[in-house]
Amino acid sequence: MRDFQELHVWQRAHALTLRIYEETRAFPPDERFGVTSQLRRCAASVAANIAEGCGRSSDNELARFLTIALGSLAETSYFLILVRDLEYLLPDTAAHLQNDLTKLRKMLIAFHRRLKPLSS
Numbered sequence: 001m002r003d004f005q006e007l008h009v010w011q012r013a014h015a016l017t018l019r020i021y022e023e024t025r026a027f028p029p030d031e032r033f034g035v036t037s038q039l040r041r042c043a044a045s046v047a048a049n050i051a052e053g054c055g056r057s058s059d060n061e062l063a064r065f066l067t068i069a070l071g072s073l074a075e076t077s078y079f080l081i082l083v084r085d086l087e088y089l090l091p092d093t094a095a096h097l098q099n100d101l102t103k104l105r106k107m108l109i110a111f112h113r114r115l116k117p118l119s120s
Contacts, residue, residue, distance in 0.1 A: 013104055
């Protein structure tokens with residue numbers, strides 16, 4: 001078991017989630033149960049899956065949860081595109097968030113690869 005809070009990848013995922021919560025505060029009230037909720041949930045799911053994987057007993061289980069986190073990250077990316085196209089976010093803000101998301105994806109992939117043994 002690992003302390004997820006010590007992992008840089010979790011710290012970055014948590015920071016991205018906090019930023020998304022901040023940016024979505026100004027979304028239209030009628031989206032509260034729509035895209036606002038969806039974007040927040042998939043973003044939070046990334047950090048939550050890293051944390052849950054760290055609470056498991058093996059690297060194989062952690063790797064499985066990192067794979068799920070990558071899926072949530074892809075979903076977050078889509079919703080950022082959607083809210084940009086709906087003009088709920090300024091294009092520059094959406095681009096910065098997507099850039100942060102890309103960096104996080106690379107970190108998650110690198111961490112995942114370190115857990116998986118090389119096949120012969």
